Amino acid sequence: MGSVTRRRVSDPQAPWWSTASWRTKWGARSSGGRLSRLVRRRLPGMLTVAGLFATTGSCVTSVPVPPVGAESGVPPLWTQAERYLHQKRYRLAGDRYRDAARVASLEGNRRTKAESLVAAGESYLTGGERTLSWLAFSDAKQTLSRLTPSDSVRVSGTIRVNSGLGDLDFLAGRLGNAVTHYREALASARGATRDSLHYRLSLVAEKQGDADAMSANRRQILRDDVVAFRRLRQTFLGSTQEAPKATPGWAVPLPGTPLAVRPRSTWAAEASRSNVTPMGRIHRITVHHTGDEFVAVSAADTASTLKRIQKHHIRNNGWADIGYHFLIDPQGRVWEGRSLAHQGAHAGSPDLNRGNVGIALLGNYKARHPGVSQTNALHQLMDALRRRYSMPLSQVFTHREIRPTPTDCPGPIIQGLVNDYRRAPALASR
Ligand SMILES: [Zn+2]
Numbered sequence: 001m002g003s004v005t006r007r008r009v010s011d012p013q014a015p016w017w018s019t020a021s022w023r024t025k026w027g028a029r030s031s032g033g034r035l036s037r038l039v040r041r042r043l044p045g046m047l048t049v050a051g052l053f054a055t056t057g058s059c060v061t062s063v064p065v066p067p068v069g070a071e072s073g074v075p076p077l078w079t080q081a082e083r084y085l086h087q088k089r090y091r092l093a094g095d096r097y098r099d100a101a102r103v104a105s106l107e108g109n110r111r112t113k114a115e116s117l118v119a120a121g122e123s124y125l126t127g128g129e130r131t132l133s134w135l136a137f138s139d140a141k142q143t144l145s146r147l148t149p150s151d152s153v154r155v156s157g158t159i160r161v162n163s164g165l166g167d168l169d170f171l172a173g174r175l176g177n178a179v180t181h182y183r184e185a186l187a188s189a190r191g192a193t194r195d196s197l198h199y200r201l202s203l204v205a206e207k208q209g210d211a212d213a214m215s216a217n218r219r220q221i222l223r224d225d226v227v228a229f230r231r232l233r234q235t236f237l238g239s240t241q242e243a244p245k246a247t248p249g250w251a252v253p254l255p256g257t258p259l260a261v262r263p264r265s266t267w268a269a270e271a272s273r274s275n276v277t278p279m280g281r282i283h284r285i286t287v288h289h290t291g292d293e294f295v296a297v298s299a300a301d302t303a304s305t306l307k308r309i310q311k312h313h314i315r316n317n318g319w320a321d322i323g324y325h326f327l328i329d330p331q332g333r334v335w336e337g338r339s340l341a342h343q344g345a346h347a348g349s350p351d352l353n354r355g356n357v358g359i360a361l362l363g364n365y366k367a368r369h370p371g372v373s374q375t376n377a378l379h380q381l382m383d384a385l386r387r388r389y390s391m392p393l394s395q396v397f398t399h400r401e402i403r404p405t406p407t408d409c410p411g412p413i414i415q416g417l418v419n420d421y422r423r424a425p426a427l428a429s430r
Pocket residue numbers: 287288289346399409410
């Protein structure tokens with residue numbers, strides 16, 4: 001161990017969230033010299049989410065492409081994987097690490113298997129292959145758990161797996177799960193890795209609108225890595241700027257809620273037609289699903305779908321605007337539809353629409369459950385609206401309750417969720 005000097009890698013894309021100790025130990029235990037350098041260089045290139053910004057400017061190409069070939073102690077497949085990392089072909093790199101794990105498994109080498117699986121998970125994550133990444137991390141977790149608890153590979157591998165799983169959760173909007181994984185990683189993380197985990201937790205808190213948790217985590221950061229943190233912020237919050245204190249549009253954030261509503265401008269809504277009716281006093285909520293299968297993932301997908309729905313409602317139905325006031329996509333993003341200043345077109349008659357906030361879950365949930373993100377967003381939105389307009393729980397309805405429809409909107413599953421919410425709103429959200 002003593003023969004290996006720890007050297008910070010100067011690649012700006014790199015080291016603060018990788019586990020330097022892991023690399024160094026591994027290199028030291030193997031053949032030293034050139035190998036240590038190789039191993040030290042390996043991780044910077046595959047720094048998990050960093051690669052998601054491959055197009056945003058900073059790059060890893062300043063790192064020389066390592067020599068290819070079988071070097072004693074380095075699984076040859078790792079060398080291939082590393083070459084792919086340097087070419088930013090992350091999926092192929094992940095596949096090679098996967099192959100390396102298979103070989104190590106056949107050889108009965110659990111440590112190398114675990115290391116390879118962790119590296120595969122990170123490579124896939126960097127390449128945006130979230131499912132493959134999740135599978136590799138899950139396998140890594142299982143393999144790591146079979147090493148002795150004090151094994152350095154187990155300790156550092158567990159940190160990286162939890163950090164990676166947390167990133168996957170964060171990207172998918174499962175904020176609670178992300179926090180759990182980051183905290184698990186924090187339990188044994190040190191130094192720059194620890195800082196990066198606290199920064200991630202502060203971003204989760206920022207997204208949730210939890211100012212206390214945000215500053216508590218910020219205070220834990222010992223060394224402010226401006227470049228790396230900015231990149232993380234871009235990945236997870238989609239902006240390098242600190243969150244503005246107020247969101248534009250409607251979206252004056254509802255007091256005391258973590259809810260950020262994407263204003264109409266974010267989906268380039270057409271202006272409403274002149275046949276709008278004023279909303280009147282807001283006193284009830286009606287929940288719908290749109291009824292069309294909707295599996296889009298990106299915000300851009302949702303935005304174009306909202307435009308299509310609006311066009312349909314205006315052109316085909318002759319309405320003044322999109323019918324609903326809010327639409328929630330499967331990732332839990334809440335979108336402003338029709339302005340709350342205007343009466344909606346969703347409940348079935350002008351009488352029923354008066355003062356009635358229409359919320360639609362994008363998708364068809366007659367036969368399947370909406371995801372946790374979408375459900376939580378629905379609960380938060382209803383909480384926020386009820387607080388803002390002093391509405392009792394008895395004023396929350398589903399479409400079929402307020403007016404039976406041939407389509408039975410929103411179906412029995414969402415009906416059940418709304419029933420639960422009315423029984424115990426605080427418990428309904430997770
Ligand atoms: Zn409906």
